[in-house]
Amino acid sequence: MENTKLFEVAWEVCNQVGGIYTVIRSKVPSVIKKWGNxxxxxxxxxxxxxxxAHFDPATDFSTPIGKAVLEMQSRGFEVYYGQWIVSGRPNVILFNPYSIYDKLGEIKYYLFQDYNIAIPDGDELLDKVAAFGFQVKEFFHYLCGSDFCNDNIIAHFHEWMAGLPIPGIRKSNLNIKTVFTTHATLLGRYLAMNDQEFYSHLPFYNWEEEANKFNVAPIANIERASAHGAHVFTTVSEVTARECTHLLGRTPDLILPNGLNIERFEATHEVQNQHVQVKKKIHEFVMGHFFQSYSFDLDKTLYFFTSGRYEYQNKGYDLTLEALARLNWKMQQAGTDMTVVSFFITKRPFYSFNPEVLQSKAQIEDVGRVVEEIQRQVGDRLYKEITMISGQYEFPDLRALVDDYLRLKLRRNVQSWKTQNLPKVVTHQLVDDAKDEILNFLRTSNLVNNRHDKVKIVYHPDFIATTNPLFKMDYTQFVRGCHLGIFPSMYEPWGYTPLECLASGLPSITSNLAGFGDYVVNNVTDHDNKGMFIIDRTDGNFNRAAEELANMLFEFVNLSRRDRIALRYRCEEAAMHFDWSNLGKFYDEAYKLVSER
Incomplete structure (x- = not known):
């Protein structure tokens, strides 16, 4: 490694968009430890x-990279050199795609002439990707114009948005060893969303016809050119590898499973304490949301959740809903005194928060403030009463210590908060409420937060952040406060959500069609005992999978509190398997292989 320079190229470097941002950012400290800055x-x-928010400009341009950046700037390129403000503070080179839009016509012409990649006009993302790819290719040209490329140079490209320079590097025969990692094929994602038997039909698709059908031909061509042009082609799971073989026409050389920087999540013996603290905040939301209509015992309430991009079938929302409906029936039949509140956290178009939900939240906060006033008043007066007692002590009448004004104020606040209406299922006003698949399932199954329902639903069509007035916490905190994550995906190249749960000490359920689930089944022994529950979705039988998931949920509901706490600690301990200090070895194998080739 002393004689090797490693460049990682990704659209999500200093640009938070999705899961690849987590892959790159979380991996940085372990890479720096091995390679050095x-x-x-x-x-x-x-x-x-x-x-x-992410970039700190450099002041020293005396290094070969700094000189290449200055050279490009002198020739009119808008390129920046500095450090990414994350753990490890890695050196970054950033290119402004908009700065060469005047050259887009020429760039697209040569992409088509040299590689048969046709980029249409008017597609903003493709225009940015084409401009970015051209700048990256030129940057490597500048580097190799000096003695820099006499050393061993590895360039690792992540996803199609970053892969476009690969054909140009090969055509120019630059002394750069290229690795390309696809984290998911875009065509596969579209096909899975529209075909319940995607994996059965995978060998029989005509990729070109399907790409034209879904209007993603330019992206499919970029993916194929990147995969075929790279010296080493990799992906993140065996599940996605099969997809690559049939849709990209090349079987990956290696599998690079995704990890996390587990240290960021570690709480050691504080796991249960943190869970209890955050759970209190979720209790506050649940009380405001449900208790204005009816109440249930919060000490016997479990919080389940699912989250991610809104892909109703791909993410397994359809299976989760069906299993929750069956769980509701099973719990009612068993006469259990437990309650489950299940959160659906995803992103959907909405106008605003539901005003009734916000009003209920505000009203219960008003009730809380009056209660605090009464507490202070009773406390002060009780203390004075006690200190002024002479003779035999008698406990004072607490009701007499509260002013009539505060009693009346509390009564009015409680009465204005209470309602006969059922608690809202969705927290926002959706743009197209009538066509929302989650809501339509809940309406059809009558899982609408009835008093007798043992499973309650909260559908939150926006991601959770500290600025959110309903929860007032970030997503990772919310995860710690829950009891179980549910992610039975039908299409998921990897799936970070169950891994994030594991690192937070939270058990989760996923499927063996998700890259993470497939990896767990084949590499982690006794995974159920470590909080990694996997359902089998390979046979395409929705009814059987729904019953299997419902039974898993029912078994979890019936666990004792002591068993759930023990499982929580085993989860956090098992998470170390997925730390980059362990999974980074797969990247090392890829770099060794590309150096040999």
């Missing part, structure tokens, strides 16, 4: 609003 560089796009 002087041998490791990241390349990404420059967007001012993102860079303001």
């Amino acid at each position: 002087e041998n490791y560089f990241l390349i990404g796009p420059y967007f001012a609003e993102q860079a303001a």
Whole structure:
């Protein structure tokens, strides 16, 4: 590694969009530890609003990379050199795609002439990707114009948005060893969303016809050119590898499973304490949301959740809903005194928060403030009463210590808060409520937060953040406060959500069609005992999978509190298997292989 320079190129370097951002960012400290800052560089796009929070400009341009950046700047390229403000502070080179839009016509012409990749006009993302790819290719040309490329240079490209320079590097015969990792094929995602038997039909698709059908031919061509042009082609799971073989026409050389920087999540013996603290905040939301209509015992309430991109079938929302409906029936039949509140956290178009939900939240906060006033008043007066007692002590009448004004105020606040209406299922006003698949299932199954329902639903069509007035916490905190994550995906190249649960000490359920689930089944022994529950979705039988999931949920509901706490600690301990200090070895294998080739 002393004689090797490693460049990782990704659209999500200093640009938070999705899961690849987590892959790159979480991996940085372990890569820096192996390679050192002087041998490791990241390349990404420059967007001012993102860079303001993520990028720290350099002041020293005396290094070969700094000189190449100055050379490109002198020739009119808008390129930035500095450090990414994350753990490890890696060196980054960022290119502004908009700065060469005047050359887009020429760039697209040569992409079609040289590689038969046709980029249409008017597609904003494709225009940015084409401009970015051209700049990255030129940057490597500048580097190799000096003695820099006499050393061993590895360039690792992540996903199609970053892969476009690969054909150009090969055509120019630059002395750069290329690795390409696809984290999911876009065509596979579209096909899975529209075909319940996607994996059965995978060998029989005509990729070109399907790409034209879904209007993603340019992206499919970029993916194929990147995969076929790279010296080493990799993906993140065996599940996605099969997809690559049939849709990209090349079987990956290696599998690079995704990890996490587990240290960021570690709480050691504080796991249960943190869970209890955050759970109190979720209790506050649940009380405001449900208790205005009816109440249930919060000490006997479990919080389940599912989250991610809104892909109703791909993410397994359809299976989760069916299993929850069956769980509701099973719990009622068993006469259990437990309650389950299940959260659906995803992103959907909405106008605003539901005003009734916000009003209920505000009203219960008003009730809380009056209660605090009464507490202070009773406390002060009780203390005075006690200190002024002479003779035999008698406990004072607490009711006499409260002013009539505060009693009346509390009564009015409680009466205005209480309602005969059922608690709302969805917390926001959706743009197209009537066509929402989650809501339509809940209406059809009558799982609408009836008093007698043992399973309650909260559908939150926005991601959770500290600025959210309903929860007032970030997503990772919310996860710690829950009891179980449910992610039975039908299409999921990897799936970070169950891994994030594991690192937070939270058990979760996923499927063996998700890359993470497939990896667990084949590499983690006794995974159920470590909080990694996997359902089998390979036979395509929805009814059987729903019953299996419902039974898993029912078994979890019946666990004792002591068993749930023990499982929580085993989860956090098992998470170390997925730390980059362990999974980074797969990347090392890829770099060894590409060096040999």
